[in-house]
Amino acid sequence: MSYYTIRGIVGRGFPILLITSVIAIFAGQILNIELHKLVSMPIILVLIPALIKIGGDTGSMLGARLSSSFHMGLGNHLHRSPVVRNSVLAALIVGICACIFVGIMVWMTGAVLGIGMPFITLMALCLIAGSFELIAVFSATIVIAFASHRFGIDPDDTVIPLIATLGDFIGVSGIFMTMHILNLI
16 A cells, blocks of 8 residues: 555645645735725624635535545546535535525624624625635536546545635635625725
């Protein structure tokens, strides 16, 4: 089992960590560039950490399920696989429910702290940004998982770190895009 040596694990993991570090820097820079908009709406500062984690976490959950199905030989065909279809559907349901829950909790927190915004506006922001994030992250999860498997790279080594970081980047971008669509900025 030379596959699980220290040299092998570090050799496969280091390039992925470099890529995720660069993506995370870009996500942080988007927040830095838009800082003046965030300071004017403190409730968005409460919303951002929870909302961006939904995409990364559910995408990582989906990636782990796809990786397991590859290891068992069940997920080799994207279009015909009930494993892929059911995993995506389950992750989507979990993600949308989490977006609704986060919207309600952030609205209640804003009401208590006196920094809130109208409930409908906050829910629209959560659902639009969350849906964009989920669709983009799940698409990337499927592509990365299938590409890793096709090229002989263990999806466990690539999918979860890349998707967790992409979830942050796409989530931050999605929130600002949705704020622009809803004329909040």
